[in-house]
Structures are given as C-alpha cells and as structure tokens.
Amino acid sequence: MLGINILLGWSVYLPISTAQASIGNAGFMAIGAYISSFLTLQSGCPLFFAIVVGGIMASFVGVLLGIPALRLKGIYLVMATLAFGEMVRNIFLNWEFFGGAYGMRGMKGTSLFLVYLWVFVALFCFFLLSRSRLRLAFDSIYDDEAVSQLTGTNIVKIKVAAFGFGALLAGIGGGLYAHYMRFIEPGSFTVLLSIYMLLFVILGGMRSHWGPVLGAAIFTLVPEISRGLKDYRGVFLGGLIICLMIFRPKGVITRDLFKMMFYLPKKKG
Amino acid sequence: MFVEQIINALQIGSTYAIIAIAFTLLIGVLNLLNFAVGEIFMLGSFFALTFLFIGLPFWVAFILAIVLSGLVSLVVYYFSFDLLKGAPELIPLVSTLGFSILLQNAAGLIWGAERQAFPESISSSIVYFGPIGISPAQIAIFAVGILLMISLDQFIQKTRIGRGMRAVAENPRTANILGINSRWVIITTFFASGVLAGASGILFSISYFIVEPLIGFHAGIKAIAAMIVGGLGNVRGAIAGGFFIGFIEIMSMHFIGSEFRDIIVYALIFAALIVLPQGLMGVVKQEKGRI
Numbered sequence: 398m399l400g401i402n403i404l405l406g407w408s409v410y411l412p413i414s415t416a417q418a419s420i421g422n423a424g425f426m427a428i429g430a431y432i433s434s435f436l437t438l439q440s441g442c443p444l445f446f447a448i449v450v451g452g453i454m455a456s457f458v459g460v461l462l463g464i465p466a467l468r469l470k471g472i473y474l475v476m477a478t479l480a481f482g483e484m485v486r487n488i489f490l491n492w493e494f495f496g497g498a499y500g501m502r503g504m505k506g507t508s509l510f511l512v513y514l515w516v517f518v519a520l521f522c523f524f525l526l527s528r529s530r531l532r533l534a535f536d537s538i539y540d541d542e543a544v545s546q547l548t549g550t551n552i553v554k555i556k557v558a559a560f561g562f563g564a565l566l567a568g569i570g571g572g573l574y575a576h577y578m579r580f581i582e583p584g585s586f587t588v589l590l591s592i593y594m595l596l597f598v599i600l601g602g603m604r605s606h607w608g609p610v611l612g613a614a615i616f617t618l619v620p621e622i623s624r625g626l627k628d629y630r631g632v633f634l635g636g637l638i639i640c641l642m643i644f645r646p647k648g649v650i651t652r653d654l655f656k657m658m659f660y661l662p663k664k665k666g
Numbered sequence: 667m668f669v670e671q672i673i674n675a676l677q678i679g680s681t682y683a684i685i686a687i688a689f690t691l692l693i694g695v696l697n698l699l700n701f702a703v704g705e706i707f708m709l710g711s712f713f714a715l716t717f718l719f720i721g722l723p724f725w726v727a728f729i730l731a732i733v734l735s736g737l738v739s740l741v742v743y744y745f746s747f748d749l750l751k752g753a754p755e756l757i758p759l760v761s762t763l764g765f766s767i768l769l770q771n772a773a774g775l776i777w778g779a780e781r782q783a784f785p786e787s788i789s790s791s792i793v794y795f796g797p798i799g800i801s802p803a804q805i806a807i808f809a810v811g812i813l814l815m816i817s818l819d820q821f822i823q824k825t826r827i828g829r830g831m832r833a834v835a836e837n838p839r840t841a842n843i844l845g846i847n848s849r850w851v852i853i854t855t856f857f858a859s860g861v862l863a864g865a866s867g868i869l870f871s872i873s874y875f876i877v878e879p880l881i882g883f884h885a886g887i888k889a890i891a892a893m894i895v896g897g898l899g900n901v902r903g904a905i906a907g908g909f910f911i912g913f914i915e916i917m918s919m920h921f922i923g924s925e926f927r928d929i930i931v932y933a934l935i936f937a938a939l940i941v942l943p944q945g946l947m948g949v950v951k952q953e954k955g956r957i
Contacts, residue, residue: 418756465940472699472759473898473939476890480935483887487929588887592763599760632775635768639745642761646753 399617400512401573406597406609407519408567413595413603415538415552415559417466420591421478422567424485425455427586429568430575431489434501437576445511448572452565459564463557482591490583500582501575512573519566523606535559539604567594600641669798675916676909677804677873680811683908684866685885686892687818688859690904693893695835695855697755702742702762703863704886705769708879710735710864711784711871712777718785732864738769739860743853766883773879781878784871807869814865815905818858822901827854888915891935 405426412419433451436442462481469477489495526532534555537545546552575581593616601612619634685707692700713734717727746761792799822828830851833841842848870885871877888911896907911931918930 469939472693472697472755475699475759476894477936477939479887479890480932480939484929484932484936487932491926491929588883596760596763599756629771629775631771632768635764635766635771638764638767639761642753642757642764643745643749646750646757 399613400509400516401570401577402597402613402617403516403610404519404566404570404573405594406601406613407523407606408563408565408570409591409594410598410603410606410609411559411563411566412556413598414535415556416470416542417556417560418475418595419478419560419563420475420588420595421462421480421482421485422563422594423586423588423591424482425459425564425567426571426574426590427485427489427581427583428458429455429571430581430586431495431501431571432568433572434575434581435495438501444576448515448569448576451572452568455568455571456561456565459567460557460561462564463560466560467553467556479588479591482586482588486583486586489586500580500585502580512577515569515573520606527606531555596638600638671916671920672913673798673800673804675913677807677912678916679909679912680808680815681866681869681873681908682885682888682892682912683905684811684814684862684869685889686896686904686908687815687901688863688866689886689889690893690896690898690901691831691855691859691862693898694900695831696747696852698747698762699759699890700742700746700762700859701759701886702739702746702765702769703859704882704884704889705766705773706735706738706742706860706863706882707867707870707885708773708877708882709738709769710867711877711881712773713864714868714871715777715782715784715877728865728868731868732861735864735867736857736860739856739863740853742860743856747852747856770879770882777877777879779879781876784875784877786875803872807873810865810869814862818862819901821858827851831855888931891931894935895938 405422408422408425409419429448429451431451432454433444433447436447436450437444462478466474466477495501526535534545534550537548537550538552538555542552571586574585578585597612597616598609599612600615601610602608619637685703688703688706689700692698692703710731713731714727717730718724722730742762742765746758746765750758750761786803792801822831827850830841830846830848831854833844833846834848834851838848841851867882867885870881889908892907892911893904894907895910896903896905911934914934915927915931919927922930
C-alpha cells in the first residue's frame, strides 16, 4: 500500500511542481483501475500490460483535462479538478457496463515486487528529471510563469505534459490498487482520496520528489501507529495537518534541508 | 406538478444560496477557499438538533446554533488563516482541509456517525392554495433564506464594516493605509460566513429531516458549484447561482432521473470554469466592486 501511495503522491507532485494544484487525481486513478481490471478480467490479458494500458488511458484523459486547465490558476484550478474527479466517479457509478455501484471484483493480486518495480522506475525518472534542464523549466514556471515564458520556456507544453504524466502515474497507481484490493467500487475513489494525495505532497514537501515519499509514509503509517486512538484517529489526523501547516508550511522536506544535509552546491543561475 | 417542482427548487435553492454566500464571502474578501465551511454547515445542524433536544423553542435554538457556528468559524480563522499569514495561497486551503477532516470526525464522535432524524420543528403538512400545495416549512425556509440574504447584502452595502469588507476585497494594503482595521474586518467576515453556513445547515435539515456528519461535504460541493456559476467572490452572483443549482438539480431529477443529477452538477462546474471563468453574473458588468 505504501508503494501505491508513493506513486499517487508523485502523481500530484508533478502538476504541483508546475504550480497546478489538483484534487481530481482520484478520477485518473479510477480510470486506470477500471480499465486495467476490465482488461485482466474480461480479456485475460497479462497484468503488467493491463496496468500500462490503464495508465496510458488515464494520461490521455489527463492531457485532455490539462489543456483547458491551462486557463485556470490557484483555487480555480482546485475547484475544476474537484469537479472533474467527482464527475468521473459519478460516471462509473452509473455505468452498468463497469458494474455500477457494485464495482468489479475478482482481480488477481499483485506482488509486492511489481508495486516496487513501478516505484523504482518512477524514482529513476524523477532522478533523471532532477538532473535535467526540464527541472529548471519546472522551477521557473513554479516561481514565475510570466518571466518563464519570456525567457523562452514552452509553458503550454510543459504544463500539459506535467498534467499528463501525473495522470499516468495516478492511472498506474489505480491499476495496482485495483489488483491489490481485489475489488473496486466507485466509492473507493472519492474526493477524500484526492485530498489525501494532495496532502502527501504538501505535508511531505512540494519542492522535492522525496517529499511525497515521506508524506505517503506518514499517511500510511500514522493510522497504523495511532490504531490505539481508535475513533480519535480522524481527529488526530486533522489536528496533525493543521499543526504541520502552522509549523512547517513548506512541508517537512524542503530544499534548504537538503542543502543543510548534503552541502549541495548552489545551482548556477 | 410543475409548480410544485419550482417550489421545491426555490426551497433547496435558498439553502444552497446561503451556504454559497458563506463560501463566497471568504473568497471575495480574502481569496481563501475554506473547505471547513461545509463542515460548519453540518455542525450548525447538529447544534440545532442538540438545542431542540434539550427542549428549547425553535427560534432560540436556531439563533444559538448559528452564533455557535460563527464561533467555530472564528477558531478556523485563528488556526488556518491568522497563524498562516504570508504563506502561499495553497497553504491556508490545505489547513482548512485539515479542519474539514477534524470537524467531520469530531462530529462523528460526539453525535455518532449514523444518519439521525431531525425533529419536525415546523409543520411540513401540505396546505393547498387552490391547485398549489405548499407547506409552512417551505415558506419558513424560503423566508428565512431571503431575510438572511437581504440583511447580508444591506450589511455589505451600507454599514461601516461592510464598506471595510469591500475595501479589503479590493486591496488589503490600501485598505490598511486608509485606516480600516483589516484584521477586525476579516474576523467579521469569518464570523458572518460561519453564521450563514450554520443557518444554511439548519434549513437543509428542516427540509430533509436528516443530520449526519457527511452532509456538509456534499452541500459544500454544491455550494462551490453555485458560487462558480454565479461568479466567484460575488455575493449577488452566489445567490443567483444557488437558486440556479437548486433549479437544475430538481429539474434534472424530475425530468432525466436522479442518477444523473450529480453528473450534471459537476459537468456544469467544469464547463462554467472553462467557458465563463467570470460566472454568469460576471458577464453583466459589475459596477459595485468585488463583493
């Protein structure tokens, strides 16, 4: 589950690193989950292939959403993605072909190996990204879009690509989730899940790809550790979020922390 | 039959309009999307339930409940806005999401997570005026709704603090320079938002006879839809948007089928944001400033 959560965290991290906050990623996840389970159940195609197809379909929808999303910023984009996520969920809820409210069940379980294979593939891509010029382009869009455009960054391409790849990761995460839980229903992909994904990123730190990893770890482990609190868990979690926002508004892992830890040389302008 | 649907639409529309105003005040004045408003909506309804359970008369319970909702909103203000001054705009938003989770779970702990019946405080038996049937509860909901909307509109347009709110909405720094105590204005805005959200929750429970910790979230999404359709950060737009969403919801339920109700509402939010980011009212020229 931790591996899946890490993938989901990254799926929000990518758009957010180009200043596009999304709380509709459960929608992409649902698309990936439903398509991959449909493929494995109905046509018996291999799991790995099904997950890839699910991810690609999700990223296709992501690009379609990413293009109109260019016009929106800040809280407006948050609301649009919220609407999108719920729209996808309600479409699956009413689509009898995919089982309607009952969902689908009987998917074969994934292995831990497969989940972490994807995590490491994604981690490797993020490592390449963090060493490439694209990283600088992402940063410049995050810091100031207008200036970034003036200096010749193709912001349209990069923002849509970030959205699309984020959706790809969410779709893959969804496929893995479906085959891990062995059944899916529209109720699994509510806004709350998207909100959790956003929280992974924001609590962990949104300027480094290690941030979502830590955020996902916190969110996966805290409910386990605080099992003793029983019913108070939700209250505890909410309180934790509020406190973290007050004391560490940029997330737990920031780039300054990295500099302090590893004495990284400062980036050349 | 059709007339009764219109009455239903007006009833639910006035509930949505009020909670949409609660959202829109904060967006208009502070550019803050406060997800806790939906939860305050739910708390308002639970407070009223508790007061009615003690045996207070309805109007006392109503007023106490909305004042308490306003106070909860001030707590949200302190932790999610005051302490986070100067942070990027996403940070207070996440903090209010934290409050939303916290309040929802706290309500589940205090009042129980199950659906509860809300006592029938105003008679809902239908009285016929000629061919049109209408219940006293529907009249009361509509009347209270309109009263709240008019008084808020007058408050913003006429009073000193209302003018302060409009000034802070235009530009907080300039407002400060001009001698407006912007902190006090912001506190009032949060309080007003909480009061409206709580009142809307009570009206909602009167019309559907239920309370549960989850109602706030769904109402919140509808209110966000109403606000977007009406133009963000604009009180009169939010009122129009609330009635519009109520109308669409009832009509699509009546003519197309209830399973498509939510899809239509969400598709509408999405389309409105993409095509008309200024909202329906934004197309009409606004001469009175932002809120």
